[in-house]
Amino acid sequence: MIPFSPPRIDDKIIEEVTAVLKSGWITTGPRTKQFEKDLTRYCGNKSTVCVNSWTMGMQVFLHWWGIGAGDEVILPAYTYCASGNVVLHSGAKLIMVDCNSDDFNLNIKAVEAAITEKTKAIIPVDIGGWPCDYDELYKIVEAKKHLFRPSNENQEKLGRILILADAAHSLGASYKNLRVGSIADVTVFSFHAVKNLTTAEGGAICFNLPDDFDHDLIYKEFCIKTLHGQSKDALAKTQKGAWKYDVEEPGFKCNMTDVQAAIGLIELQRYEENLERRKAIFHSYQSTFESKSWAWLPMFKNEKKESSYHLFQLRINNCSEQQRDAIIQLISDKDVSVNVHFQPLPLLTAYKKRGFAISDFPNSVSLYSNEISLPVYFDLTDDQVNSVINAVIESVETVLNL
Numbered sequence: 001m002i003p004f005s006p007p008r009i010d011d012k013i014i015e016e017v018t019a020v021l022k023s024g025w026i027t028t029g030p031r032t033k034q035f036e037k038d039l040t041r042y043c044g045n046k047s048t049v050c051v052n053s054w055t056m057g058m059q060v061f062l063h064w065w066g067i068g069a070g071d072e073v074i075l076p077a078y079t080y081c082a083s084g085n086v087v088l089h090s091g092a093k094l095i096m097v098d099c100n101s102d103d104f105n106l107n108i109k110a111v112e113a114a115i116t117e118k119t120k121a122i123i124p125v126d127i128g129g130w131p132c133d134y135d136e137l138y139k140i141v142e143a144k145k146h147l148f149r150p151s152n153e154n155q156e157k158l159g160r161i162l163i164l165a166d167a168a169h170s171l172g173a174s175y176k177n178l179r180v181g182s183i184a185d186v187t188v189f190s191f192h193a194v195k196n197l198t199t200a201e202g203g204a205i206c207f208n209l210p211d212d213f214d215h216d217l218i219y220k221e222f223c224i225k226t227l228h229g230q231s232k233d234a235l236a237k238t239q240k241g242a243w244k245y246d247v248e249e250p251g252f253k254c255n256m257t258d259v260q261a262a263i264g265l266i267e268l269q270r271y272e273e274n275l276e277r278r279k280a281i282f283h284s285y286q287s288t289f290e291s292k293s294w295a296w297l298p299m300f301k302n303e304k305k306e307s308s309y310h311l312f313q314l315r316i317n318n319c320s321e322q323q324r325d326a327i328i329q330l331i332s333d334k335d336v337s338v339n340v341h342f343q344p345l346p347l348l349t350a351y352k353k354r355g356f357a358i359s360d361f362p363n364s365v366s367l368y369s370n371e372i373s374l375p376v377y378f379d380l381t382d383d384q385v386n387s388v389i390n391a392v393i394e395s396v397e398t399v400l401n402l
Helices: 011-023 030-043 054-065 081-090 108-114 134-143 153-158 215-225 258-269 271-289 321-333 362-369 382-399
Strands: 047-051 072-076 093-097 119-122 162-166 186-190 203-207 312-316 371-374
Touching: 011 258, 030 047, 030 203, 030 258, 047 054, 047 215, 047 258, 054 081, 054 119, 054 153, 054 162, 054 186, 054 203, 054 215, 072 081, 081 093, 093 108, 108 134, 134 162, 203 215, 258 271, 271 312, 271 382, 312 321, 321 362, 321 371, 321 382, 362 371, 371 382
Parallel strands: 072 093, 072 119, 119 162, 162 186
Antiparallel strands: 047 203, 186 203, 312 371
């Protein structure tokens, strides 16, 4: 069976993790700090805090930014449930908007229409690694500054709605020659096992707020906030006579460990190699499927954007949801694993119960109903790529009677 997205675990990773285990220091320590510095250098942002998941990174940030009851946060309906869950847990009202008709990213006009005096943040989601239209988002929040009502010092300093990027898929993607991480005010990455870069589980908060924010201070605040509000981490307390600490606030517990960071350091060192292989797989799919009238191919590069090549989201023209599901079954019967990214939030029970209706998001329905994500990962061989291609073509043309 050709798997969908296994992590790249090889001798380099195993040796580095083994070195951590033998070092006597496995929780947050020197490797985590180095990984944060290397990520900051790679993305070009101002500071980075590593955490144990995208979800907790976003959750802690929303708390720090002061988003809660009475506030509104705008989010695309087409995303994974984590994006919406963190907003609900913050106590804010989730405002969903539809995606574009030709790609999976949130629709700018729908965002503009959704902004009110209660809007505190917009969370664009770079689905599949394809960056959102950040310039247009910034133009909107500047044009709507007169509506913005800050509720704390940080919000007042920014003076507008925050752009808070969900970049779970898009490490290494670029927008106008800037890497994702250095575009939005704040960007949160995921390093889950299926992502381009993994730390098994993990994530990072990349800060890129305007220059009048003290990013060194923010970094220190988040190191405290992600460790129960404790004034010293475990490494600091090992110094002679330095056992005593304070708890400055009731914080969270979501720090990244050195075991995780060890994986991430190797992954980041060879990340360009990873991207090149993923790009080659994309081109193989593209060059074959572009001759098929039933294939609607994803965008992955234009004059302004380049994807991180995370998901090859193939769409099948003139295909119903039931036919799509039948195609997936036939592909699976040929020992190829594929997936669907994603079920729009209003299709899920948790969101239906909160009054969201999928009929309000026609573009999301249209994209979801005929989407199939194909395997893309470093160790996928050319022979396996050909097997995927053949399985897809045979399955689509069987179901559609072509």
